[in-house]
Each structure stands twice: as C-alpha cells, then as structure tokens.
Amino acid sequence: MSGLNLAQLQAVHYTDGPCLVLAGAGSGKTRVITHKIAHLIEKGLAPRRIAAITFTNKAAAEMRERAAGLIGRAAKEVLVCTFHALGVRMVREDGHMLGLKPSFSILDQDDVTSILKDCAGGTTDLATARQWQWTISNWKNQGWDARRALAMAGDDHERSIALIMQRYEERLTAYQSVDFDDLIGMPMRLLKGHPEVREKWQRLLGHVLVDEYQDTNATQYELLKFLVGERARFTAVGDDDQSIYGWRGATLDNLKKLPQDFPQLKVIKLEQNYRSTSAILRAANNVIGPNPKLFPKTLFSELGEGEPVRVVPCDNEEHEAERAVARIQSLRAAANPPPAWKNFAILYRANHQAKPFEKALRKANIPYKVSGGTSFFDRAEIRDLCAWFRLWINNDDDPAFLRAITAPKRGVGHTTLGALGEFATQHKQSMFGALFNAMLPAVVPKRGLEGLMEFGRQINELEHRARHTHGAEDARAFLTDWLKDIAYEQHLYDGEDSEKVAAARWSNVLEFCDWMAQRAGGQIDDAAGTTVAPTKNLLEVAQTIALLSTISEREQEQDMVVLSTLHASKGLEWPHVMLVGVTEGMLPFKLDDDDGRQQKVSDDIAARLQEERRLMYVGITRAQRSLAVSWTKKRKKGREMVACQPSRFIAEMKLDAATTREDPREKLRQLRAEFAAKAQAGAGTNP
Ligand code: ATP
Ligand code: MG
Numbered sequence: 001m002s003g004l005n006l007a008q009l010q011a012v013h014y015t016d017g018p019c020l021v022l023a024g025a026g027s028g029k030t031r032v033i034t035h036k037i038a039h040l041i042e043k044g045l046a047p048r049r050i051a052a053i054t055f056t057n058k059a060a061a062e063m064r065e066r067a068a069g070l071i072g073r074a075a076k077e078v079l080v081c082t083f084h085a086l087g088v089r090m091v092r093e094d095g096h097m098l099g100l101k102p103s104f105s106i107l108d109q110d111d112v113t114s115i116l117k118d119c120a121g122g123t124t125d126l127a128t129a130r131q132w133q134w135t136i137s138n139w140k141n142q143g144w145d146a147r148r149a150l151a152m153a154g155d156d157h158e159r160s161i162a163l164i165m166q167r168y169e170e171r172l173t174a175y176q177s178v179d180f181d182d183l184i185g186m187p188m189r190l191l192k193g194h195p196e197v198r199e200k201w202q203r204l205l206g207h208v209l210v211d212e213y214q215d216t217n218a219t220q221y222e223l224l225k226f227l228v229g230e231r232a233r234f235t236a237v238g239d240d241d242q243s244i245y246g247w248r249g250a251t252l253d254n255l256k257k258l259p260q261d262f263p264q265l266k267v268i269k270l271e272q273n274y275r276s277t278s279a280i281l282r283a284a285n286n287v288i289g290p291n292p293k294l295f296p297k298t299l300f301s302e303l304g305e306g307e308p309v310r311v312v313p314c315d316n317e318e319h320e321a322e323r324a325v326a327r328i329q330s331l332r333a334a335a336n337p338p339p340a341w342k343n344f345a346i347l348y349r350a351n352h353q354a355k356p357f358e359k360a361l362r363k364a365n366i367p368y369k370v371s372g373g374t375s376f377f378d379r380a381e382i383r384d385l386c387a388w389f390r391l392w393i394n395n396d397d398d399p400a401f402l403r404a405i406t407a408p409k410r411g412v413g414h415t416t417l418g419a420l421g422e423f424a425t426q427h428k429q430s431m432f433g434a435l436f437n438a439m440l441p442a443v444v445p446k447r448g449l450e451g452l453m454e455f456g457r458q459i460n461e462l463e464h465r466a467r468h469t470h471g472a473e474d475a476r477a478f479l480t481d482w483l484k485d486i487a488y489e490q491h492l493y494d495g496e497d498s499e500k501v502a503a504a505r506w507s508n509v510l511e512f513c514d515w516m517a518q519r520a521g522g523q524i525d526d527a528a529g530t531t532v533a534p535t536k537n538l539l540e541v542a543q544t545i546a547l548l549s550t551i552s553e554r555e556q557e558q559d560m561v562v563l564s565t566l567h568a569s570k571g572l573e574w575p576h577v578m579l580v581g582v583t584e585g586m587l588p589f590k591l592d593d594d595d596g597r598q599q600k601v602s603d604d605i606a607a608r609l610q611e612e613r614r615l616m617y618v619g620i621t622r623a624q625r626s627l628a629v630s631w632t633k634k635r636k637k638g639r640e641m642v643a644c645q646p647s648r649f650i651a652e653m654k655l656d657a658a659t660t661r662e663d664p665r666e667k668l669r670q671l672r673a674e675f676a677a678k679a680q681a682g683a684g685t686n687p
Pocket of ligand 1: 003004005008023024025026027028029030031032239242273274275570571572573621
C-alpha cells in the first residue's frame with residue numbers, strides 16, 4: 001500500500017460499509033479503487049466476489065491491468081467492467097425470469113432507429129426517428145416503461161411517442177432482443193421483482209466499487225443500491241465538477257442522495273493533486289470557480305509551478321492545426337530524448353473538429369489515432385459479419401436477419417422480404433422461423449423463395465459447423481470457407497467505387513477473423529470480465545463477440561498522438577495537452593438557438609453553461625506538464641466564414657497576459673509586408 005497518502009489509505013482500509021471518495025481531478029480516486037481491490041483480496045475476499053465498475057471498457061481493461069500489477073493473477077478474476085457489461089452478464093444469467101432466452105441479442109443504435117421507423121409505418125425520416133430514440137432512451141433511463149410513459153405523457157406529441165414505444169417494446173420481445181438501456185433497466189427489474197435473484201447477487205458481491213460515480217444515471221444508481229443491499233459494502237469515487245454526461249441522463253442527484261440513502265456513509269476527501277503542475281491546476285481551479293459548489297473542495301499540487309499555460313490565437317482551423325503540429329514538434333525538439341508521440345493529446349469539443357488536425361498530422365508524418373471516433377466494431381463490414389453471428393445464436397433476431405440476408409445481396413428483393421415479414425407477423429413467427437413454415441410458398445414469389453430457402457439452409461448448416469469448430473486453427477479455416485462461400489470480398493468490391501476503400505474494408509474483415517480465431521484459441525479474454533479463457537467452440541466465441549460488438553471499443557496501446565473529444569478524455573492523462581477550438585460558440589457550445597435546431601424543453605441555459613464549464617475543467621485537468629489552449633478568429637459556419645471571439649473560459653482561467661502567444665511566423669509575415677510596403681513607397685520617391 002505504498003504510494004498512497006493518508007486520506008487514500010483511509011478510503012482503502014474502510015471496507016465494512018458505504019464509502020464515498022469525493023475529490024477533484026487527478027487526486028488519485030481511480031488509484032484508490034485499484035488499491036482497494038488489492039486490499040480486499042489480501043484481506044481474504046475472493047476476487048470473484050469483487051465488482052469494480054468503470055465508465056468505459058477501455059478503462060476497465062486498464063484497471064484490470066493495474067490491479068494485476070499490484071496483486072498478480074488473482075486480479076484476473078475480479079469482475080471489472082462497465083455497468084452495461086455487468087448488465088449483459090446479469091441478463092444472460094437470469095433474463096429467463098423476464099421471458100428472455102440466454103441467446104438474446106443486443107441491438108445497436110442503427111437497429112433501434114430502423115425498428116422505430118418501422119413501428120411508425122416506415123415513412124418517418126431519420127432525424128425524427130433519432131429524436132424518438134433519444135426521448136425513449138431518456139424515459140428508460142428514468143426507469144419508465146411504455147405504460148408509465150403513456151400515463152406520464154404531458155401532451156399529444158409525447159403520447160404519440162409513448163405509443164411508438166409500446167410497439168417498440170413488443171417488437172423487442174418478439175425479436176428476443178434488448179437495447180442498450182435495457183442492459184441497465186432489466187437487471188434492475190430482476191433485482192427488484194425477484195427476491196431470489198436479488199439474494200443471489202447480493203450474496204455473491206462482497207464489495208462493489210464504482211469509478212466516475214458523478215456520471216451515473218438514475219437507473220444505474222438504483223441498480224447499485226439493489227446490488228449492495230442492506231450491508232451496503234461499496235465504494236463510490238467521483239467529482240461533481242467533472243459531471244459531463246447530463247445530456248445522457250447522468251444526474252448529480254445521485255451524489256446528493258448518497259448521504260441521505262446511506263446515513264452511515266463515510267465521506268473521504270482528497271486534496272492533493274498528483275497529476276498537474278501548479279500553473280495548470282490554478283487555471284483549472286479558476287475556470288471551475290464560477291460554478292455553484294455542490295461540495296466545496298480544495299486542490300493543491302506539489303509538482304512545482306511548471307510552464308505557464310499558453311493561449312494560442314489562430315486565424316482559422318487550418319492555421320490552428322498547423323500550430324498544434326508545430327508545438328508538438330518544438331516540444332519534442334526541446335527535450336533530449338524527445339518524448340514519445342503518445343505523450344501528446346489534442347482535445348476538442350466535437351468529433352468533426354478532428355479533421356483539420358488529422359490532415360496536418362498526416363502531412364507532417366506524425367502517427368496519430370482518433371479515440372472515441374468510429375470504433376472498429378462500428379464499421380459496416382464488421383457489423384455485417386456480426387449480423388450472421390447474431391442470427392446463428394438467436395434465430396428470432398429479425399434486424400440481424402435483414403442485415404445478413406442483404407450482405408451480400410442474394411437476389412432476394414424488397415417485395416420478397418416484405419411478403420416474408422407480413423407472413424411472419426401473421427403467424428407470430430420470426431422471419432427466420434417463417435422460412436420453414438409449409439405455408440410460405442403460397443405467398444412468396446418463386447424466385448425469391450429460392451433465395452430465401454438457400455439462405456435458411458446456409459444459416460443452419462453454418463450454425464451446426466460453428467458449434468463443432470474448436471480452437472484457433474479450425475476457426476480460421478471455418479471463417480475463410482464461410483467468407484468464400486458467401487463471396488463477401490466480392491460484395492465489398494461491388495459496393496465500393498474506390499478499390500482502395502474496398503481493400504481497406506476487406507483487410508478489416510481479415511483482421512477481425514484473425515481476432516476471432518485467437519479468441520477461439522483462448523488467447524484473448526472476454527470483455528464481460530470473465531477471464532478464464534479455455535478454447536471455445538466458434539459459436540461461443542460468436543456469442544461473446546456479437547454482444548461485445550455493440551458495447552466495446554478495441555484499443556491498442558501504440559505510440560501515437562491522441563486525438564480525442566473532451567468527453568472521451570475523462571479519467572485519462574497526458575504530459576502535453578492541447579485544447580483546441582476553445583472559441584465562443586464551440587466551447588461553450590452555442591447556448592442560444594439561432595440556427596433553427598430544435599431545443600429540448602427542459603434545457604436550461606444556465607445549467608448547460610455549467611456543464612460546458614465542467615467540460616473545460618475536465619480538459620484542462622488532463623494535462624500533466626504543459627497545456628496550450630487555442631482558439632480561432634474565424635470559423636466555418638455552413639458555407640460562410642464567421643468572425644469569432646475567444647471562449648469566455650479563456651478569460652476565466654485568469655492567466656498572466658504574457659502567456660498569450662502570437663504565431664512567430666505571423667510576426668515575420670507582418671514584418672515582411674511592412675518592409676515590402678516601405679520598399680514600394682520608397683520606389684516612388686527615391687529610386
Ligand atoms: P480524474 O478525476 O481525472 O479521474 P483521479 O482522481 O482518478 O483523476 P488518478 O488518475 O487516480 O486520479 O491519479 C492521477 C495521477 O496521480 C496518476 O498518475 C496517479 O498514478 C497519480 N497518483 C495518485 N495518487 C498518488 C499518490 N498518493 N502518490 C503519487 N502519485 C499518485
Ligand atoms: Mg479517475
């Protein structure tokens with residue numbers, strides 16, 4: 001337990017009741033969790049009786065690794081995962097209580113949108129369907145089902161969405177599928193409504209630890225309460241100043257409720273920041289200053305004053321990107337040996353801002369990765385393949401059926417699929433089930449029918465073979481045969497105008513297959529925290545992958561500059577950070593509404609400004625040694641360039657005037673221009 005201060009030690013050693021560690025950024029909250037896992041195991045709690053809940057799968061992987069560094073192999077058995085992954089496990093084990101087969105599917109966002117469109121008769125545009133999706137998700141996060149939503153609906157608009165939600169729920173039941181929110185909602189219903197399930201989980205879990213507690217939502221909190229039960233052996237760590245997921249239903253009420261719901265709660269505050277220099281920390285404290293204080297906190301650093309925080313004014317985004325690259329190069333040139341690329345991060349408000357930086361980095365031959373962007377598993381080709389797996393595992397998964405039968409296309413047209421869909425609904429069967437209904441030939445045109453039957457045969461045969469394919473080598477052979485059989489490579493080339501793009505997509509497919517084969521060989525663990533990894537049959541692998549594909553992000557530790565949204569940077573740290581686009585209207589993001597976009601009724605401008613400020617605070621506090629904050633004098637808005645101001649947060653950092661740096665090249669350009677003008681003026685009078 002070395003490397004912990006007194007307050008941290010106190011938090012680690014308190015294991016018999018509820019504990020809240022409430023502290024600012026970089027004060028070692030996450031470190032408390034990893035050390036506490038180690039301590040609990042040393043005290044004799046079986047590793048599999050400990051659950052540590054993190055905000056992302058990546059954070060989970062990192063935590064498992066750190067814990068293993070402290071106590072070795074035993075850490076592998078600890079259940080370290082996100083709330084969603086925990087939900088997957090609970091639903092898999094006990095979902096039958098709610099009428100769900102263990103082979104259920106998890107729908108991704110696209111599946112949900114298209115089901116919703118379908119529920120409304122198929123004529124809805126994408127934006128509206130997304131809006132419904134958002135509303136329904138919010139309701140679910142509050143623990144509402146369609147019946148409740150219908151009862152609570154305030155107007156006709158809400159009532160109509162509640163009705164769609166009702167149909168949506170029916171579809172999900174028919175498809176034996178769940179969506180993301182169900183992965184929290186269902187476990188909660190299981191624990192609430194089924195005492196035997198509740199007792200089982202409460203008996204199993206001897207201690208539950210939650211990182212980034214400030215960003216949990218109402219259902220997650222309920223779930224936590226049911227998981228820990230009366231004994232309430234849990235540790236939550238968080239920082240109210242870093243709550244940045246309000247827009248996704250996270251609520252600070254969870255922090256406020258904790259002392260009320262658990263009067264015996266031990267609250268521990270940490271005050272020393274071990275991450276950043278004083279200059280950086282001061283800027284962070286100044287920025288968060290104007291926000292109302294839920295819990296007063298102080299934070300100091302002993303790492304010395306360090307480099308002043310730089311403010312970098314830029315002409316436009318391209319210029320900003322050039323300057324960021326120049327900064328990376330000069331910081332590397334200034335140190336011997338030069339720091340590795342992965343020590344640098346460029347952070348921004350919104351995904352689309354990455355583009356100019358990607359271009360500039362590429363031009364300068366600097367390796368980089370975009371984190372929090374489209375993950376490997378979100379790529380269309382990988383999702384196509386996963387649709388096949390989903391169908392092997394759960395024949396009732398209609399969205400997977402529709403995706404698999406059209407990727408690649410096999411002469412089954414819309415008319416055929418429409419007829420099949422209608423027939424299936426009439427006979428209360430899934431689309432796949434309906435293929436084998438003797439009455440089907442009467443309603444589907446002959447040509448289409450052949451395509452359908454062929455597909456059905458293929459799925460059955462493959463499923464059978466997958467079940468009997470064990471180990472890495474067999475899996476690799478099976479996957480190669482399968483892709484050849486369905487001519488998937490050809491399908492990619494047919495669908496892409498550019499050969500280069502098709503080739504890149506095909507190489508993703510190969511990489512994916514390789515990865516799958518390794519899993520079949522037991523070389524890679526499964527994400528839900530179960531870490532025993534014997535060889536598996538391919539169907540088992542497919543099952544974890546199909547689940548994983550919707551919840552996981554695969555990341556590799558590589559030496560690359562990181563480009564990330566501020567949201568995705570939570571909990572992480574880098575020696576050198578550049579916060580870019582710190583321009584009024586970008587950060588804080590436009591608060592008023594002049595571009596006609598629909599605003600949510602509940603939106604309260606003051607509250608949104610506070611959340612934006614917390615986002616800035618999160619950004620600043622990612623930096624360990626150097627921080628540069630840049631803004632642009634102009635930015636693109638539609639087709640126009642509009643004049644911009646520096647973000648109000650820059651003034652709020654209260655930096656010394658000397659820290660604002662004009663581009664030295666700018667100065668040079670200016671001098672040259674003056675010189676040229678003088679020369680010209682001189683030419684007129686005095687040759
Ligand atoms: P955030 O709020 O950003 O999630 P955090 O409170 O979780 O931050 P950690 O990530 O746990 O903070 O710690 C920040 C840094 O300080 C890490 O590099 C960690 O290793 C280091 N650190 C934490 N506690 C100590 C300590 N007692 N002594 C030395 N270094 C420490
Ligand atoms: Mg942390």
